[in-house]
Amino acid sequence: xxxxxxxxxxxxxxxxxxxxxxxxxxxxxxxxxxxxxxxxxxxxxxxxxxxxxxxxxxxxxxxxxxxxxxxxxxxxxxxxxxxxxxxxxxxxxxxxxxxxxxxxxxxxxxxxxxxxxxxxxxxxxxxxxxxxxxxxxxxxxxxxxxxxxxxxxxxxxxxxxxxxxxxxxxxxxxxxxxxxxxxxxxxxxxxxxxxxxxxxxxxxxxxxxxxxxxxxxxxxxxxxxxxxxxxxxxxxxxxxxxxxxxxxxxxxxxxxxxxxxxxxxxxxxxxxxxxxxxxxxxxxxxxxxxxxxxxxxxxxxxxxxxxxxxxxxxxxxxxxxxxxxxxxxxxxxxxxxxxxxxxxxxxxxxxxxxxxxxxxxxxxxxxxxxxxxxxxxxxxxxxxxxxxxxxxxxxxxxxx
Numbered sequence: 001x002x003x004x005x006x007x008x009x010x011x012x013x014x015x016x017x018x019x020x021x022x023x024x025x026x027x028x029x030x031x032x033x034x035x036x037x038x039x040x041x042x043x044x045x046x047x048x049x050x051x052x053x054x055x056x057x058x059x060x061x062x063x064x065x066x067x068x069x070x071x072x073x074x075x076x077x078x079x080x081x082x083x084x085x086x087x088x089x090x091x092x093x094x095x096x097x098x099x100x101x102x103x104x105x106x107x108x109x110x111x112x113x114x115x116x117x118x119x120x121x122x123x124x125x126x127x128x129x130x131x132x133x134x135x136x137x138x139x140x141x142x143x144x145x146x147x148x149x150x151x152x153x154x155x156x157x158x159x160x161x162x163x164x165x166x167x168x169x170x171x172x173x174x175x176x177x178x179x180x181x182x183x184x185x186x187x188x189x190x191x192x193x194x195x196x197x198x199x200x201x202x203x204x205x206x207x208x209x210x211x212x213x214x215x216x217x218x219x220x221x222x223x224x225x226x227x228x229x230x231x232x233x234x235x236x237x238x239x240x241x242x243x244x245x246x247x248x249x250x251x252x253x254x255x256x257x258x259x260x261x262x263x264x265x266x267x268x269x270x271x272x273x274x275x276x277x278x279x280x281x282x283x284x285x286x287x288x289x290x291x292x293x294x295x296x297x298x299x300x301x302x303x304x305x306x307x308x309x310x311x312x313x314x315x316x317x318x319x320x321x322x323x324x325x326x327x328x329x330x331x332x333x334x335x336x337x338x339x340x341x342x343x344x345x346x347x348x349x350x351x352x353x354x355x356x357x358x359x360x361x362x363x364x365x366x367x368x369x370x371x372x373x374x375x376x377x378x379x380x381x382x383x384x385x386x387x388x389x390x391x392x393x394x395x396x397x398x399x400x
Contacts, residue, residue, distance in 0.1 A: 014050060014136030023139030024058045030146040031193050031203065032129060034059065037096030039088055040066040043110075045073050048103040051133050055101070073107045080113045090121055098126045103133050106230065106296055108202075123198035131203040134297035142204025142299050144288025147193035150206045152354030153285040154190045157208050159357060160347060161283075162188060164339050169219075169306050171335035173241055177217035178340075179281055186211040186315050189282075190363040191302075199365050206286025206302040208363075211315045212249065215278045219244045219308055221330035224292035224300030225265075228312070228327040233264050235300055236292040242330055244308070251276040251310065265330075269310060274324035280309030282329070283349060300331050304349050307331040 014020065028034050040059055044052035052068055059066040067086050071079045088098060098121060100114065108130050118126050131138055161167070162183045169177045193205030222241040240261045245253035251269055256262035269276040286302035293299050301307055312327035313320045334350035 016050075016054060017140065019140040019144075020054065020136055021058075021139075023141075023143035024054050026143045026146060027055065027131075027139070027203075028058055028062065028064070030148070031143070031195075031201070031205075032099050032101065032127070033195075034062070034064050034099055035096065036063050036065075037094070038064060038099050039093060039096060040064060040099045040101060041083075041086055042066065042068045043071050043083065043100065043102040043114075044068060045071060045104055047105050048133050051103050051136055051139065054139070055103070071110060073104060073109045076110065079110055080117070083113065083117060087117060090125060093125060099129070100126070101129045101131060103131050105133050105135060108132070127195045127197075128200045129195065129203060130200055132298050134293055134295040134299055137293050137295070137297070137299055138204055141289050141291070141293070142206075142286065142302065145206065145286055147205065149354065150285055151192040151194065151359055152356065153287075153352045154192045154206075154208050155357055155359045156352050156355035157283055157285065157347070158188060158190060158360050158363065159355060160339065160345070161208070161337075162360060164341065166340040168338040168340060169335055170338070171220060171222070171305075171332055173220040173222040173332065174243065175218060175220045175306075175332060175335060177215060177219050177246070179215050180213040181210065181281075182213045183210070186213075186319065188360070188363045189314055190359065190365065192285075192359075192365075194365070196365060201365070202298065204286060204289070204298055204302050206289070207282055207284050209280050209282030209309070209314055211313050211320060212278060212281045215246050215249045215281065215308065217246060219246060219330070219332070221307070221332050223303055223305055223331040223333040225296075225331060226298060226301040226307075226329040227268065227296055231264075231296050233261075233296070234294050235296050236294055237261070237331070238292050238333070244330065246278065246308075249278040251278075265328075268326065268328045271326050272311070272324050274322050275311045275326045275328070277310065277322065277324065278308050279311055279313030279315075279320070279324065279327065280307075280329070282307045282309060284331070285352060287352075301329050303331060303333060304352065305332040305334050306337075306349060 042052050069083050167179050188210045191205050191207045195201045220243050224235045224237050240258035243255045244251050284303045289303045307329045310328045311324040317323050337347040339345040
């Protein structure tokens with residue numbers, strides 16, 4: 001770290017630490033895989049100015065051409081004009097790639113604009129990364145692990161779970177859930193941080209997920225939550241675990257020692273007829289994330305453990321035969337999976353062994369798209385960030 005970056009700070013933005021700086025390097029070298037032939041454009045908001053500056057300094061130290069475009073989250077009539085003015089022509093890339101990185105704290109914005117502008121390039125000449133920084137925690141927590149390491153752990157879980165029909169999940173905090181899976185009908189998502197031509201990469205990475213045919217039992221979320229709407233509610237659940245009772249994939253009971261947290265979760269599950277329905281079962285694989293964060297962020301969802309996504313599913317509505325605009329992930333820490341077809345086969349989610357087998361090719365790559373609901377750059381993603389809920393806990397003026 002040079003003397004300039006050591007003390008870099010803007011207003012109340014996060015201060016650069018060795019952990020942040022290491023994450024910035026991992027982002028550029030292992031996720032973006034940027035080289036001197038490429039051109040990197042960083043789209044940032046006023047509240048991610050600091051993180052944008054970190055990335056630019058690291059790019060400059062590597063002699064990688066880069067520039068930046070400021071944006072207003074969600075609604076910005078002038079954004080297309082500003083971004084267009086910074087885009088190179090295809091011929092100007094001269095054998096390199098255009099790498100577009102967006103940095104926002106808790107939104108994924110301007111998909112329609114970004115999609116339309118990037119579609120003018122050949123797919124193999126452009127890569128898109130949408131990062132949710134959560135006040136710099138993306139770099140200090142979410143980018144400790146490389147895509148290669150995430151992919152090996154995702155592969156390990158997918159190879160075990162894709163053939164499975166019935167699994168049991170238990171945890172030290174009291175979970176005891178039976179889940180029926182059907183990989184023939186419902187696709188798996190594998191978020192591992194790898195970029196593919198024409199596809200978006202959501203950061204932080206580290207998760208596999210699918211739609212469960214049925215979920216029954218008691219589930220204790222003792223790590224955190226992540227929601228597809230803006231909220232000021234503290235997302236940490238390690239000191240106030242939420243217990244759900246489930247029957248046929250519906251929440252039929254809820255308990256929590258913290259009355260405020262219970263009220264928040266109860267309200268979320270009552271917003272729409274299907275807000276209390278399990279639309280996703282997911283397993284975090286990012287072992288660099290070991291502490292829950294206060295911000296409503298993907299960081300909590302990527303933590304090793306199981307989570308249930310309530311409301312919107314991660315499949316096409318024609319497959320699951322219902323719709324819902326809200327999506328609330330409740331996340332446990334660690335836990336044991338038993339494969340009921342093989343009584344002696346168990347998986348400890350807190351220490352998943354990496355696999356050197358090929359990653360399954362039939363999975364989808366990502367699990368989120370942006371606030372305007374258009375999907376990002378030919379994305380086939382699902383859980384959108386487009387809902388505004390008005391209440392004492394939910395601010396309808398900002399959506400995620």
